[in-house]
Amino acid sequence: MERSDFLARVETAQASAILPDHPPDDPGQWVPELPEVDLVTRFIEMAEKMAAEIHTVPVDDVISEVIDRYAIDNYISWDADRIDGLDELPDGPRRIHTETPRGVDGRAEHNAAYMDCQLGITGAEAAFAETGTIVVRSGPGQPRMASLVPLVHVAVLPRERIFRSASHWAADPSARMAEGSNVVFITGPSKTADIESIVTLGVHGPKHLHIVIV
């Protein structure tokens, strides 16, 4: 249907819609009223509740520990200069190339390298204390796949970027929700409860989420 016809039909319909209350003309800005807390403490409490593991030691130490613990031999990462507090990327395991070919050819072959991807290293540009959530944005040097396909995800979060809640973040000018083709809020590792409401981790996304606060 033509856009103009579609919109005209909606306009006619909404004119005769019977809605219960008088909806406000402009809802305006709103954030929930929450008690004042120490943001870092609350974030750690909630993120751990969501089955994330939190670290407050230097990033490089966490990455070495993770590589040992999960016997990592390949990884996918943001560029090192995109991650606060990270000096250099690990040189032991093999780094998977992330520049995906455009167009019809070569994409499936490229994607096949993600099949058994083990570790992903990314930054996190903000966090929500109330829900234990991190915000991960795509951009140059910041591939989406790094927080998505590996078994283990290590995300580096600057402590001054922890907001009280998602709404507090959205109200802040730094949020720029539409910058980058993808912004994802991550709250704990991938999970499902589809079978008999039993929670199991690591369905399509990472099974282990490590957040390093720097």
Add this chain to the structure above:
Amino acid sequence: MTPVTFRERSTRELGTEKVVNIGKATRRKTRDRISASAAYPPMESMRDRAREIRLHTLANLSDYLAQFADSVERAGGHVYFAADADEANRYVSQVAADRGVRSVVKSKSMVTEEIELNHHLESHGLDVVETDLGEFIVQISGDRPVHIISPVMHKDRYEVAELFADVLDMDYSNDPVDLNAAARQHLRSIFLGADMGISGVNFGVADTGTISTVTNEGNARLTTTAPRIHVAIMGMERLVPNAGDLTVMLEVLARSGTGQALTVYTNLITGPRAYDEQDGPDELHVVILDNGRSEALASSSAEILACIRCGACLNVCPVFREAGGHAYGSVYPGPIGAVLTPALFGHDEWGDLPFASSLCGACKDACPIRIDIPSLLLEQRTESMSKGGGDFAWLGPGLAAYRRIATNPVLWRGFLVAGGVFGKATGEWITRLPFQAGNWTTTRDLPAPADQSFHSWWKEHRG
């Protein structure tokens, strides 16, 4: 013969193991929702706020749709306005044909169930694979989703285990961890080789053209990242004005739907992969679907379009718990479905669904948007009857009397006392009504009189 009415379908379902599973799962979900809300003091004010946002958006929908479409296009996406299921389906298969698409992955989307998109694409020779674990189980077992959030709530692990041992390359196991791992492995290679990913949209943000999908598994992220083309299908009512409104809706949705503070992955997409990004789809298409929504908007049931598909009203509904989702015969079951289905698709076929309710008011209490579902059910009943009786014509005079009695607390109590119901009420629900109304409760339960919610909602409704 295929059953065509709610009464026939529910008779087939009642008491089966399937609905016993549904009863258990819905009670658990209700407990989770209540504790998640109790643990979050601003929840009640957030619900008020969410309701304002939804009603404001509906009252100004055409403006927000125009703004949203402009914003999607500015971000480099294509927008298509589909008047009905047929137009939407044909647009998607045309995009696929023009771009040499062979394989399609889908993340869970009720609107694509509504338009039967899988069937359409398969008839055009495409491979379509559902990637949400529950929807995948539905697909390989040739079943239908039983619930809008938990599609396989009616199956137990033994059934899934047999299915997977049969269809996937795995040894028999009924451990959900093993079943999950087998599905991950199987679906991962399909994801990575797919040409097109199709998702629904939980909310579209008008001022930025952002679309959001929420999943716990991460399948919507893979669907919208790995293939070279992403097609998002959105019911036209699913907009919010801006980012701040979006975060309110997301929290309310997660706490009401699954009792989580936020869903594990809230995926926000604004346009296709940018020129300087390393991955993501080359193309983004957003299909905005009417399919009966403008008729519903123009009706006295317009409020139903404020629904955010959280499933809370299904979980508390005594009829849904006893009869299950398949009894409704619609992709939208439960209280929301009993209003939405006839409002969208007409009363000729679906006119009996609004009667599949005891009007107990539990759905209204549970609804995060505080949608007055019981009144909307009454509106839809009136519509059904004015548009020609069907097998529920006998309800006409009885219902009028019922309304008169039920709207008056004194008469209502008198009615129950006279029928001796007080003596018979055991537990939570009245399972048999006195006098001629006995007909009514053959397939319906009423809340016990101790529950004040019926009176209070009606009082509120009458002002």
